[in-house]
Amino acid sequence: MLSRAPSSSGGPRDVSDYGLNPEIFTRLGQYDAAFHAKALAELVKLAQEREIRPEDDPSPALNRMIDLPHPGLRSNALTLAGLWQATATGPQVLAVVKDETQPIEVRSAAFRALAELKLEPAGPLLASLAAGPHALPVRAAAIEALCALDIEAAARHAAELLPQAVATGLNPASILEAFLDRRGGGKALATALHASKMSPESASAVLQSLYETGRSDRDLVEVLRQSSGVTDDGPPYTESYVKQLVGDAMTQGNAQRGATLVEACIACHRIGKLGAVIGPDLTSIGTTLSPERIAEEVLWPGRQVKEGYTMLQVTTQDGVVHHGYERWTRQSEASGDLVMRQLTAESLITLRRDQIVSRQTLVSPMPVGLTAGMTQQQLLDMIRYVITLGTNTSTP
Numbered sequence: 543m544l545s546r547a548p549s550s551s552g553g554p555r556d557v558s559d560y561g562l563n564p565e566i567f568t569r570l571g572q573y574d575a576a577f578h579a580k581a582l583a584e585l586v587k588l589a590q591e592r593e594i595r596p597e598d599d600p601s602p603a604l605n606r607m608i609d610l611p612h613p614g615l616r617s618n619a620l621t622l623a624g625l626w627q628a629t630a631t632g633p634q635v636l637a638v639v640k641d642e643t644q645p646i647e648v649r650s651a652a653f654r655a656l657a658e659l660k661l662e663p664a665g666p667l668l669a670s671l672a673a674g675p676h677a678l679p680v681r682a683a684a685i686e687a688l689c690a691l692d693i694e695a696a697a698r699h700a701a702e703l704l705p706q707a708v709a710t711g712l713n714p715a716s717i718l719e720a721f722l723d724r725r726g727g728g729k730a731l732a733t734a735l736h737a738s739k740m741s742p743e744s745a746s747a748v749l750q751s752l753y754e755t756g757r758s759d760r761d762l763v764e765v766l767r768q769s770s771g772v773t774d775d776g777p778p779y780t781e782s783y784v785k786q787l788v789g790d791a792m793t794q795g796n797a798q799r800g801a802t803l804v805e806a807c808i809a810c811h812r813i814g815k816l817g818a819v820i821g822p823d824l825t826s827i828g829t830t831l832s833p834e835r836i837a838e839e840v841l842w843p844g845r846q847v848k849e850g851y852t853m854l855q856v857t858t859q860d861g862v863v864h865h866g867y868e869r870w871t872r873q874s875e876a877s878g879d880l881v882m883r884q885l886t887a888e889s890l891i892t893l894r895r896d897q898i899v900s901r902q903t904l905v906s907p908m909p910v911g912l913t914a915g916m917t918q919q920q921l922l923d924m925i926r927y928v929i930t931l932g933t934n935t936s937t938p
């Protein structure tokens with residue numbers, strides 16, 4: 543249905559000719575807002591991944607859509623208002639920010655637009671929305687937006703919110719990402735969390751969410767591990783220890799029990815139908831990697847990093863920190879721009895060479911100390927399970 547979507551050609555002209563024109567989304571005299579919302583989602587991607595913007599001021603068209611009742615359309619239009627710096631949408635953005643009857647997806651898009659457009663009084667307004675008595679999802683969305691304006695204030699509010707979030711089952715991964723996407727964000731949040739003295743239970747729940755984002759920021763991991771009371775890095779690497787561990791896993795480990803212990807792993811790896819794409823697919827890792835190398839990866843992830851998975855952290859002029867794996871395309875080689883595979887998705891983003899302020903190569907995103915909370919028997923069970931994945935002896 544979206545075969546004519548702007549992503550197929552994707553120049554600035556298409557954006558205004560096609561994506562913002564309601565007639566294109568009108569069938570038999572009936573405007574299809576859901577269809578239009580999908581097209582706007584493509585425009586959001588183009589703006590984020592390739593910095594494509596319309597040539598003419600898109601504000602009037604966006605204002606019309608922000609006024610329509612379809613939540614998906616409204617939130618995508620608000621997101622575009624921020625990304626495209628469509629300043630003439632200001633009054634409408636502010637109205638949605640203040641409207642408590644709006645669904646959370648629409649409001650959080652308005653919060654982000656407010657911050658990106660730097661509308662007065664964005665900072666104080668978001669700070670007040672980040673605190674009680676507002677509902678947790680509203681506070682979370684306000685904190686995420688505030689990260690773009692005042693990272694320290696955002697961190698103080700997050701330190702207060704995070705324990706409440708994990709206690710009520712709200713996954714804090716997107717809050718954590720909002721910090722890690724900003725220059726100095728990991729450090730600011732780590733400092734605020736350190737001062738707030740979280741309970742061990744909250745700290746380990748937040749740590750698990752941090753792993754899910756694939757960005758085991760060193761300062762944050764350190765503070766969270768300390769607060770959770772798990773600080774043991776395990777024994778130093780030796781070849782004989784690895785041999786012994788694999789031997790013990792084969793004689794004393796139970797793969798079926800081990801299968802229930804890989805919850806932390808599927809935050810990043812696919813195993814069968816479950817899991818994510820931050821790390822390589824482990825579904826049949828037992829047939830491609832030796833048991834010793836698998837044990838080594840699990841306990842000392844930084845020792846050998848699989849090709850293509852060295853994490854790059856790139857800061858751009860706007861203060862945004864991008865994480866991903868560098869890829870080389872013919873286009874990027876010609877232009878000198880940087881192409882990265884995003885961590886949590888397989889899609890590519892392009893960062894223009896002149897926008898890049900600094901780049902840093904980190905080791906594997908796979909964190910150390912993943913098995914620190916396990917008993918020796920659990921460790922053997924888990925290793926047994928992973929080294930038999932894809933082999934005939936594996937459990938399905």
Ligand code: HEC
Pocket residue numbers: 753754755756757758804806807808809810811820821822824827831835836839840843844846847848851852906907908909912913928
């Ligand atoms: C935060 C994300 C993350 C978590 C959590 C994680 N991994 Fe990884 N893992 C990676 C990444 C990225 C790589 C590739 C880079 C490298 O080799 O270190 C990797 C590599 C591996 C490899 C080597 C794969 C290959 O093809 O060479 C194994 C085996 C592995 N992980 C097992 C595990 C197990 C078992 C767990 C759970 C105890 C786990 N990982 C948890 C991100 C993660």
